[in-house]
Amino acid sequence: MTDPKLSLRDLRITFGPRTVVDLDHLELGSGEILGLAGESGSGKSITALAVLGLASTLGARVEGSVRLDDEELVGAPESRLREIRGSRIAMIFQSPVSSLDPLLRIGELFERTLRLHGDGKHEAAERAAAALREVLLSPDLLERYPHELSGGQAQRIAIAMALALRSEVLLADEPTSALDVTVQAEILDLLRRVREERGMSVLFISHDLAVVAELCDRVAVMQLGRIVEEGPTARVLGEPEDDYTKRLVASVPKIGVRA
Amino acid sequence: MSALTAVEAPLLEVEDLVVEFGPVRAVDGVSFRLPAGPYGFALVGESGSGKTSVARALMRLVSATSGAIRLDGSEVVGSSRALRAYRRDVQIVFQDPTTSLDPRTKIGSTIAEPLRAHRIVRRAEVGDRIASLLAEVGLDPEMAERYPHQLSGGQRQRVAIARALSVEPRVLVLDEPTSALDVTVQARILELIAKLRRERGLAYVLISHNLAVVEQLCEETAVLYLGRIVEHGPTEEILASPAHPYTLALRSAVPEIDLAARRSRIVLPGTVPDPADPPPGCPFHPRCPYANERSRTEVPELRMVAGRTVACHRAEEIVAGEV
Numbered sequence: 356m357t358d359p360k361l362s363l364r365d366l367r368i369t370f371g372p373r374t375v376v377d378l379d380h381l382e383l384g385s386g387e388i389l390g391l392a393g394e395s396g397s398g399k400s401i402t403a404l405a406v407l408g409l410a411s412t413l414g415a416r417v418e419g420s421v422r423l424d425d426e427e428l429v430g431a432p433e434s435r436l437r438e439i440r441g442s443r444i445a446m447i448f449q450s451p452v453s454s455l456d457p458l459l460r461i462g463e464l465f466e467r468t469l470r471l472h473g474d475g476k477h478e479a480a481e482r483a484a485a486a487l488r489e490v491l492l493s494p495d496l497l498e499r500y501p502h503e504l505s506g507g508q509a510q511r512i513a514i515a516m517a518l519a520l521r522s523e524v525l526l527a528d529e530p531t532s533a534l535d536v537t538v539q540a541e542i543l544d545l546l547r548r549v550r551e552e553r554g555m556s557v558l559f560i561s562h563d564l565a566v567v568a569e570l571c572d573r574v575a576v577m578q579l580g581r582i583v584e585e586g587p588t589a590r591v592l593g594e595p596e597d598d599y600t601k602r603l604v605a606s607v608p609k610i611g612v613r614a
Numbered sequence: 615m616s617a618l619t620a621v622e623a624p625l626l627e628v629e630d631l632v633v634e635f636g637p638v639r640a641v642d643g644v645s646f647r648l649p650a651g652p653y654g655f656a657l658v659g660e661s662g663s664g665k666t667s668v669a670r671a672l673m674r675l676v677s678a679t680s681g682a683i684r685l686d687g688s689e690v691v692g693s694s695r696a697l698r699a700y701r702r703d704v705q706i707v708f709q710d711p712t713t714s715l716d717p718r719t720k721i722g723s724t725i726a727e728p729l730r731a732h733r734i735v736r737r738a739e740v741g742d743r744i745a746s747l748l749a750e751v752g753l754d755p756e757m758a759e760r761y762p763h764q765l766s767g768g769q770r771q772r773v774a775i776a777r778a779l780s781v782e783p784r785v786l787v788l789d790e791p792t793s794a795l796d797v798t799v800q801a802r803i804l805e806l807i808a809k810l811r812r813e814r815g816l817a818y819v820l821i822s823h824n825l826a827v828v829e830q831l832c833e834e835t836a837v838l839y840l841g842r843i844v845e846h847g848p849t850e851e852i853l854a855s856p857a858h859p860y861t862l863a864l865r866s867a868v869p870e871i872d873l874a875a876r877r878s879r880i881v882l883p884g885t886v887p888d889p890a891d892p893p894p895g896c897p898f899h900p901r902c903p904y905a906n907e908r909s910r911t912e913v914p915e916l917r918m919v920a921g922r923t924v925a926c927h928r929a930e931e932i933v934a935g936e937v
Contacts, residue, residue: 606801608826
């Protein structure tokens with residue numbers, strides 16, 4: 356990869372004496388969808404939070420390097436990180452409804468967020484409506500509260516927010532794990548389209564290799580804070596070399612192969 | 615002999631079950647029979663399909679508006695004694711083991727409670743029984759001294775299974791038992807269910823939205839949409855050649871790790887309609903790529919097509935791949 360969008364090097368994340376992530380090297384190319392796969396506790400989510408400069412809010416210590424284009428984020432001032440969050444790197448979560456403020460209508464949430472990032476009131480409203488249409492939702496949903504949305508709609512809204520902010524990188528932490536299979540398939544379609552049309556780079560975190568297989572160009576398999584295998588998805592999942600990857604691949608339920 | 619034509623009296627029989635919550639008909643005329651184990655029956659559907667309401671009705675946690683639930687041919691009505699016996703015979707494991715276990719109670723006490731309530735073993739034997747149940751579900755008997763928060767999600771789900779098994783139930787209802795777990799943990803819980811089925815001759819109703827999960831564990835599958843069974847028959851046939859467009863869409867939405875096995879996906883427009891205001895005709899027609907004029911006006915009844923029952927006017931064409 357000649358020009359990675361996001362580049363992690365010698366990233367070490369520790370909680371007191373415990374090292375939870377010890378990662379040599381991971382790169383997300385421009386317009387690439389990279390899977391970060393592993394089980395609960397493998398360090399996937401905290402890695403994503405470290406990229407946003409948020410791992411320290413959980414009491415973690417972060418050393419090493421996280422670069423967005425040419426800019427170093429580890430140790431960058433909080434004011435600079437705040438500018439980058441949302442407008443350049445956005446994050447979506449497993450539980451989309453609880454990641455939205457329950458007291459704000461979706462429209463208000465967009466307005467507040469977009470104005471913080473410099474839009475005028477009128478411009479913010481227009482951009483929110485356009486973003487909703489882009490994720491195939493009716494702008495009528497701007498009048499709703501989060502609890503009035505289905506899980507799939509709430510996840511689309513979280514993605515729409517990233518689009519409205521013109522984020523270049525999307526960190527997607529298990530965004531479909533809580534959704535039904537047909538809704539999951541729709542969100543995967545949407546992420547593919549966002550990459551095609553916006554050239555967004557996506558770091559897709561998941562424990563489910565079947566979902567990774569559906570979506571990702573490359574995959575890095577993480578175990579106990581380390582990358583144990585990395586490569587093109589078809590190769591890693593088709594002919595895994597590492598024992599842990601083999602085990603993950605074998606645990607995916609498959610139709611037509613009876614246990 | 616196929617599962618559907620079994621002649622011996624069913625262990626559990628659900629007939630024309632209707633469950634209403636105010637104006638919402640959550641379950642609308644569901645019927646199925648569960649033979650004696652080892653046997654797996656799957657209820658498949660997505661959020662809002664009514665599958666959890668069926669489970670709650672089976673557990674007598676909600677009352678049926680109409681219809682019957684019979685265990686060994688007799689309906690449980692009225693008397694608290696019969697209900698108590700029924701609740702011993704039919705046990706449930708919920709989706710989220712974090713919220714289904716009491717956080718202030720040690721694992722051992724959690725399992726001891728039903729043992730005592732139903733007087734399964736003598737007081738002096740409770741400790742031994744807890745240890746053997748924990749061992750049976752693959753946990754160290756020393757876990758009895760722990761609290762739920764000290765266990766992983768998979769371990770907690772094993773505890774929930776041990777508790778359900780403690781009263782020697784005849785039917786186990788498994789409501790999305792692996793949906794909150796990682797795939798590797800899911801695979802081990804599915805292995806445990808397969809083992810219990812073998813060793814205990816267990817009969818169970820497995821509720822899931824994942825067709826790949828039910829295939830491994832269930833002979834028979836019923837697919838629910840808006841509270842109705844839309845397709846019902848041998849799991850193998852339903853998965854190999856779905857006859858209902860909704861089954862086809864569900865089947866195609868299961869992510870495949872094997873790129874060669876991937877099929878073209880059927881995208882369903884819109885969302886599940888408001889169950890308080892279901893569409894006329896076939897409840898699935900607003901989202902169905904194969905709906906015709908008849909679908910919009912006439913409700914399709916369940917009928918036999920290609921070895922399973924299906925509620926679709928165009929089932930013959932769909933199962934033959936002609937659409």
